[in-house]
Each structure stands twice: as C-alpha cells, then as structure tokens.
Amino acid sequence: MFITSKNAITEAINKDLVKILYIKSPLSKREKEIIKLAERKKIKIKIVDKKEIESIIGKVYSIVAEVEENAEIGIDSFLDKALNKDLKEKRKPLIFILDSITDVHNLGAIVRNAYFFGVAGIIIPKDNSAKVNEKVYEVSQGAAYHLPILTETNLNKALGKMKDKGFWIYYASEKGEISLENFRFDYPTAIILGNEHIGVRETIKKNSDGSVVINSLNDFDSLNVSSASAIISYAYSIFKN
Template sequence: MCKMEKDMTNIFGIRAIIESIESGSTINKIYLQKGLRGELFFELDKLIKQNNVTTSIVPVEKLNRLSKNNNHQGAVAQISPIDFYDLEKLIEKTIDNKEIPLFLLLDQISDVRNFGAIIRTAECTGVHGIIIQKNGSAPVNAETIKTSAGAAFKIPICKVDHIKDALFLLQASDIKIVAATEKTEDSIFDINFNQPLAIVMGSEHRGVNPSILKMVDYKAKLPLLGEIASLNVSVACGAFLYETVRQRISVK
C-alpha cells in the first residue's frame, strides 16, 4: 500500500460513518453520545465491534463542537490523515531490498506529542517502519502530524491488533527484538544493534508491558547519572535510535 496525504477530517452522522467504515477508511476514533438507540445505531455498533474501532462516550456539547453544530445524530468520527501499511508486506519489502531491518514498536504510547516526536526521530534515523497497536495508542491526528514536522507522511506506520502479533511476525523473519526497559542490568552499549532489529518502547506510565518483556531477545537500559529516575519516552527513543545509527555507521 502506498501512503498518501489526506485532509484531516471529521465526519458526522451515523449513516456517513457506517459508509466510511464499509469503504475501508482508516478511522482513528468514533465519538458517541450516551444513550444512543435505534436500528441504525445498532448497525454502526456492530461494525465498530467487527472492525475493532476505538470509541469514546462523550457529552453532546463535544459532538456539537466536533461537527460545528451540524446534524451529527449523536456520532462523529475522526478519519486518519494517513493510510497504514501492512506489516508482513513491509517486512518482506525491507528484506528484499537487502537492507538491515530496523523497526520501532510503540507499546501503547498515548501522548500525541511524544508520538509525533518519535515519528520525526525515526524518519531521521532510517527506521523502516513504526508499529503501533490499534487500541490504547495515540492517534495520528493534526497534532501528531505537526509535531512530527510532516515525517508521518514519509515513514511507514503499521497498525496491529496487538504488539505480540508484530513480535511473532518479526521474529519469524529472524529480526531480533530489544526492549528499552529499566528492568535489566544490561546497558544499551552492551547490545549489538548492527543486525536485523526491532526496538520496543513502552508507554509513558508503565513502560513495556511485562508480557512483552517475556518475548523479547534483549533488554537494555540507558545509564542515568542524575537523580531523576527516567527519561521522557521520545528522548529515550532518540538515544536508542542514534546508538543504532552510531553502530551501523561505524562498521561501514
């Protein structure tokens, strides 16, 4: 799939949202008014569940703002400004190009500014693709695009049902997984980044999920010499990516 720029759009009205889902549009989130009923709403609700679309129950005032007081019928959807890539095809393409794969998995990072900053750094460091989870992850919206300085239009981004799904695919292609975590004695400088690799960055509040940590090939932490116990996730991600760049450039 080729990625293309799109207008960042809110669509409103239950029928319009149903048609958007059925046409294959990538929807970041659907805002629903509490207490919706009726045959058309149940049709929408069925599609939401079938397609695992993120929803939020909100007061009517928010729907009025999002739709600029148009007839929203209790539902407003935010359409993604980008198309997402198929992960399996992206892995195959990267390997076929005889490049050393470098992927970035974001385990439910929720802040759009962190997400945008990570996308920008990933594009600058030659990451072949960013992988996010459908639920619990920051959306690609106007603020994400702005913070990324437009990099979100230039780097492949993949959505998966669960990060574990991505790990299975990557490891099946002999791509090693390294998790950025403080729950290890191994330093980032102990890891060989000059090999097919995917780096996992955890969420702002809990880090990498323990179930994910059990699946990775390596764990690595950044040395912290001050009194603060952790770095902002986008800063830590930059450190991991540029250590990768340093190692790969040094052997050329």
C-alpha cells in the same frame, strides 16, 4: 483530515497526499511558496474568507490542507519493506514498537526522531495508543508522511511474525540487561518503548529476547520516552559492524 502546520503541508504536497488547499489572505512569504509548490503539483486551490476557513477547521488560519491519510499496509509488506530498504543501505533494520504510548505529542516526536535517524518503521497497537492524527503529523513536522507506521491489533502476534522474519526483539527499561553503548544492531532488531509510568507490559516482555538500558550519569532514572527514542535512534545511526 485537515492539517495546518506549514512543514506538514509541504511534506504532504511532496507526497501527493493533498486533496485541496484552502487559502485566506493575507499570506506570508512561506505560504506563498507553498502555494507555488501546490500549483506545480496541480493541486486544487480554493480561496476562502475568514468565515469559511473557520467553518472548516474551527479556527482562523491563512492556509489549510485537506489530506489523505497514509494507506494501511499488512505486517508482511511492512517487514519486507524494512528489510529491503536496509538491504540497499547495507545495514540491518531497526523498528520501534510502541506499547501504550497514549500521548500524541510523544508519538509525533518519536516519529520525527525515528525518521531523522533512519529507523525503518514504527508499529503501534490498535487500542490503548495515540492515533496517527493531525496533531501527530504536525508534531512530527511531516515525518509521518514518510515513515511507515503500522497499526496492529495484537502486538504479541506481531512479535511472532517479526521473529519468523529474523528480527530480534528487545524492550527498553531502566533495569535493562544490556547497556545501549554495548548494544549491537548487527541483525534485524525491534525495540519496544513503553508507557513512561507503567513501562512495557509483562505479556510483551515475555515474548522479547532481552532488554536494553540507557544509563544515567546521575542517580536519576526518569527519561521522556520520545527522548529515549532519539538516543536509541542516534546509537543505531552511528553503529558500525
């Protein structure tokens, strides 16, 4: 996979995920700094011309990175990692489950918000979902290289596994039962974010323990799903037992 976002390339280099760095003159100051970082990491750097760079990515860029995708991990390891991480931080973990989020820009923004505010990870379904691709890495500004993202074939089975590990499952809805300002993150929690048009599927709701609502100050219930993820993530980050 190839990426062109400078922030994403920097994060990929720091995570030792870059296979080859392709560069074409002239270079900006920022791009020269990225090259120095790559040299320190002993990453292979290949100098190319306009024709070569265009054949690689389809457009002309002065810097392109070929990267390895994050390794897939099983749900048990994913959940154990979340629980261990937050045990060290002395707070309970929050995980986002994304149901039918098909827009890569929304997915990238949710990943960025989640990582910024310390969410432990994200679970997405294998089907009917945006994939973690180049655009997600770029929109997330490289956060997708740091935040664990698990792809699951069956979300309901994943919910069962999470409950076995002590997680409580809630879904976000404009008709939610618990107002976010009154919600307590005092146990391992998963919050399901659904498609903006159809919400969380009924089959998923049935396996949830309840629902949460972000109250509007006006008679207007429309909120972008990535914006909702930022608000929930912030509420989690400032929660005090």
